[in-house]
Amino acid sequence: MTSKPGLLARMLGRGSRAPVVASLAAAVLNQPLLVQPSIGEALVGGYLEGKVTSDDSVLKADRFEVSGPDGQPVGVAQNLIGVINLSGAMVNRPMPGPSGSGPVSYAAVRDTFDELLNDDAVTSIILRLDTPGGMASGCFDLVDHIFEARGRKPVYALVDDHAYSAGFALASACDEIWISRTGGVGSVGVVRYHHDWSGNNAQIGLKVTPLFAGARKVDFNPNFPLSEEAHAEAMVDLEDMRTMFVDTVARNLGMEADAVSATEAACYRGQAAVAVGFATRLGTWHDLIAHLGAAEAAPPPAPGNPEQDEEAEAAVAAAAAPPVPDAAPAPPAAVVENPAAALAAAVASSELPPALAVAVLRRQAQPGETAEAAIEYATAVQDACAATLRGDETLAASFIEKNTDLDTVRTQLLSMKAEEGRATQVITAQPASMADQRVAQIKAQLDPTNIYKNRGN
Structure with missing residues (x-):
């Protein structure tokens, strides 16, 4: 045979x-x-x-x-x-x-x-x-x-x-x-x-x-x-x-x-x-399931959707635009009554890169958190990523959008750093x-x- x-x-x-x-x-x-x-x-x-x-x-x-x-x-x-x-x-x-x-x-x-x-x-x-x-x-x-x-x-x-x-x-x-x-x-x-x-x-x-x-x-x-x-x-x-x-x-x-x-x-x-x-x-599996659950709970723009990304970026740009001449300034109470507008204005005036700015706007609102605290959180995540992985904005944006706790961010970054030498080569x-x-x-x-x-x- x-x-x-x-x-x-x-x-x-x-x-x-x-x-x-x-x-x-x-x-x-x-x-x-x-x-x-x-x-x-x-x-x-x-x-x-x-x-x-x-x-x-x-x-x-x-x-x-x-x-x-x-x-x-x-x-x-x-x-x-x-x-x-x-x-x-x-x-x-x-x-x-x-x-x-x-x-x-x-x-x-x-x-x-x-x-x-x-x-x-x-x-x-x-x-x-x-x-x-x-x-x-x-x-x-x-x-x-x-x-x-x-x-x-x-x-x-x-x-x-x-x-x-x-x-x-x-x-x-x-x-x-x-x-x-x-x-x-x-x-x-x-x-x-x-x-x-x-x-x-x-x-x-x-x-x-x-x-x-x-x-x-x-x-x-x-x-x-x-x-x-x-x-x-x-x-x-x-x-x-x-x-x-x-x-x-x-x-x-x-x-x-x-x-x-x-x-x-x-x-x-x-x-x-x-x-x-x-x-x-x-x-991980748990990260993705949590992401989908959060997306259903509060429908922010979906990642990877160009039209929604443009809308989020447009909101940042609109908040950063100078006021129209002779237009009456909005009363302070309007900012207090509209936290989303206050956050957009704070993001626009911050020094966050565009990718992180959009991530902050997508992030689910936290009870009692001010716009300044949201910017401070995003900046801390950005700094942690920059110190560990040479400023990877994509990774930082992912952490921010999922509202990952800072301690968890640092733990994951340290684990990535330990594997960095092997992961950057063909395996x-x-x-x-x-x-x-x-x-x-x-x-x-x-x-x-x-x-x-x-x-x-």
Whole structure:
């Protein structure tokens, strides 16, 4: 038997009916993959060996009632957050078999997304990701589908573990990408594997003679070494696929394609992902849920909405504009009766950068707080960020808008500073030496000779 999936099926006692093993091998070998190599190859090997099953790939939709800062439900009863939990590698269509439903499919993700999108009780959607990526086939169709749904409901990607390659493509289609300090994104590249089993065939005394018509008919056949022509063709295909990937991410994130391409499929964690433009802001699951709850409790302009941003900035500009000549000054009582106007005037006369000024106006009003106290709080957050992370206005604005306690701000900044040396460099899932070792282990595990030996055959 020369088919390695078939051989593995027999060795694992799955008989001839092992569609997960056989169909997955057909889908991933010699096919373009949008996957982070060191994690993805281990997962592929695990599925082929039966060590990874459907229990390791999860697609689950939940609905949560929106709560305000006090933890109490906000608004009407039908006011829910829809959450799509996606874990594990992804394939185009379902691959059910004896070991379960197989890896998560893009088709199932689309059905789940549409269900939440069309549910009037769901006001926003979170795509919570923990995936190294998956097949190229079907990925961009799903990404375009999510991207085209922008504007119907706020859609957030939450990366509190990792979303690489195809997983990052899905995240980029969302309105915002929230990432934890240790979360990973990126790997905008394409990989393809050709398994040459001719050496193993020779060891077991098996000779395969191809009978074919058409010079390219047996290109990529695993029983023969890869020809130079087939290799060149594969590289052209991979470059075309990578260009499509780069252009899609650039469109979704509003970046230049050259900037995305220049990352050379690198992976980024936490603040480094925000800095390179691959994430909107730092935040955990609890931060995002709190943000959505506060947004429902008091509807300030939504982050990332250009029209609302312009309205907030216009309010600052209007408050800062000089009075019209001969116009009668507003009585002091008007300022007292309108705290929002007093805050806008105080912000306009402050030295806060525009991004922080808008964040102050978006921040939920605090009982008994004066405009001067709000400015003082924002300035303290700005100073803390400047001292720790060289004045990152995006991060400071996020803290201010969420009204993060100053002690919490300082604690988080110190943690970020401790990781700064590692986070500002390209970080992959495993060191190069460990990845090499893993590749060698996988090849050894897939060697039929070793399989026979380990099973005592």
